[in-house]
Each structure stands twice: as C-alpha cells, then as structure tokens.
Amino acid sequence: MAKPSHMPPSLWADTAPAGRDYPALQGAQRSDVVIIGGGFTGLSAALALAKRGISTALLEAESIGWGASGRNGGQVIPGLKYDPDELITRYGEERGQRMIELSARNADVVFDLIKQHNIDCDAQQRGWIQPAVTHASLKAIEYRARQWQTRGVNIAWLDQQQCAERLGTSEYLGGWVDPRAGGLNPLAYARGLAQAAHDSGATLHEHTRVSSLTRAEGRWRVMSEGGAEIQAERVLLCTNGYSDNLQPKLASSLIAANSYQIATRPLTAEEGNHILPGGEVASDARKLLLYFRRDRDGRLLMGGRGSFNDPRKPNDFRHLENAIIKLYPQLKDVEIAFRWAGRIAITKDSLPHLHEPQPGLTVALGYNGRGVAMGSHLGKLLGEHLGEHSLEEALPFPLTPIKPIPLHGLQRLYVETVVNYYRARDWLER
8 A cells, every 4th residue: 555644645645556665865975966856757867867877866855756746647648738830830840840759759658667667557558538628629629630640640530429439428529539648547657667766776765855955066965954965966856846945936937736636436337337438538628628537446537727725625626526527417426535636837838847057957847737748758868868968959948047937926816817717718618
C-alpha cells in the first residue's frame, strides 16, 4: 500500500504500490548536479543523468510525487496546447517544426520508460478521445485532427453515433481519437521513475525542503531547512506549480491553478460496461474542459478546473459530480469514493518555460495541464544534455528571462474570474 502519512488523500495514494523511503539530506555533501523537485521532470532528469554516469542528487520537499505529479488525472497526451500549424505560424518553420516533432513523441517516451524499467503503474496506451459539445468546437478539433493526420498520425474521426458508442454518452456531437495517448496511475509512475533513478545511481532525498541557493567560486551551495547542505556544479529546478520564492520572480511567472478530480467506487458491469469500453482516456473541447477515464478497477474518474483555493469539503467538488450526472445520468446515485486536487502550472504563452537565470542554474516548468507526457520528456532531454554548451541546440524551447505575469498578486481573483468566465461561455455556447 501507499504511504498515507506522506501523501494527500487521493485515489492514487490509496492504490499505488508502496514507494521506497528516501532519507532526508544530512550533513555536508557534494554532487555534480542537484535537482530540486521530485515530480516527473526532476525524476526523469535524474534517471537520464545517472545513466550518463553523472553524480546526481534529487531533493524533494515532501514525498516523491507529492505535488501534481502524484495527483493528476493520469492522462498521457502528446502535443502542446497549440496545434502544429499554429506552432509554425508563431515560431517559424525551423523552431516550430522542432516543437512539433518533440511534442509528438511525448507519450511514446513515457510508455517506453515504463517498459524499459518495468514500472508497475497500470499503463495502457489505448488512445485519447477529444469530443466536442458545440459545432464551433467540432470544427476546431476536426482541423486539429487533420493537422496531425497530415503528419503521419493514424487518427480516427468519430461522428456523433460513433462518439456515443466510444464514450457511452450522447452529450457530444463528434470527436477524434489520437492513438498515441493513454493512461496510468501517476503516483505509481512517479515512484517507479524514482526507483529506476536510484537503481541507476542517483541519490534521492525526501522531506528535504531547500531554503537557499547561493553560488560561490563556480559552485552552487544548496541549503536545506534542516541545516544540511550539498554543493554542486549545476542545479536543475523543477518545482512547477509548487514553486516558491527560492528563485526570485519564478512563482510570479506562472499561474498555479487547481485541478480538481473525483472517482466513483468501482462500477458494476451493468453500470459501466458501455462507458469507454475501449479503455481510452478522454478530455473534451470545452473552454473549461472536463477530462475523464476509467481505472483498472472500473472506477469512473472525472476532472476539471476548480476554485483557486484548495478544496476543503465535499461540496467543493459538486461541479464534477454534476458533470458525471450530465454525461451518465444512470450514475446519479453512485458513491463518490475519492475527491482530491493538485496544482498545475499555467504559463502566459501556454508553453513550457526554460530559464538559466545564473550560470549553472537551469529552470524547467510550465506544462499547462499536459505534465505527465511533456514533463517526463523534457526532463529526460535535460538529463541527456545538461552541461552541454547550448541547451537551445538540443531543445526547441528557447531559454528566456524569468518574467513575472503582470498583476500576479491578483492571481487568486484572476483564476476565479477566468474559471467563471469560461464556465459561462461554455453554457452560452451550448
């Protein structure tokens, strides 16, 4: 079983295989690279660095996968927020094409890591369905599907009847299927990556919150709140939606938005055999999207945006319970067994951000809701290329200055306003 005292309650904390315990950092140590943050990016980077024979220490403030990496919906979806043609338009042929090619492989990288390291995380690469609720969104996703089809992806287009058969609900007008995608238990995956990194030679430390980063004589001194320290030539900061003031201006360069999720008890065959019978994951084309899937025990999971505040009571999840009833009225009396939330990092340009604010310090974060696949892939690439002369030659994302979002201090009001605005837009468009 999981380590309940170390993890916020969730379906994944209840069902993931137990992870290894990693000791807190103690005393004074040295390493070639220190990674701060035990989520997908930090873990996959640690694994890749260790495979290169580079001395690597990873420091996690809580437990491995404690943040959104262990609390997301477990959907492994390739691509970025922008469609391929828009990436070319925005960033030019050369950089745009590199972004397309990298993001197209995101899901495959995850499933390859799982196979290579025999990670027990209920991984199923059975595709992603994106259905539309309005004619405008149907037209938009049809254009998106064609773009990927012209680039060699064997997509499938679903008319309204086919969509109803694949999803088990008649609420959608049609959709498309991306066969590259899939689902997993994200906390189990994170723990598996940690074990693989450890087995490859990386040193991992849990319950080690970093209090300061200072640089002197060409090396970084990383201090923990407990008074321990570790010195390294390079530091990789991967704190994503849980970034704080460790690096100036970083937390204000993104919006840390809550993603809320619920899961039913396991459904009986009569209740659930018609719901996603092919085992795909799904997220719809609303402005305030819903994402849903089944787990290996037959539960139905439903996720979506919530308020900026962390949820405190069951009623905070009422909008997701209503969504289940709207899509699947026959489940209106089915027990909701789990409710949880995690913070994702939303960037102003909806792309991952790479920063090198000082020599030897690299920052990677900002996956805008696609962190399982993109975070894993970017972390792997950073681990494979960290220390080379130019990361920009190896990665399609530019190294940019850390720029605070204007009026970031009002992000709580901003998030609430945007959520309510999109919810109203979705209602009006229906």
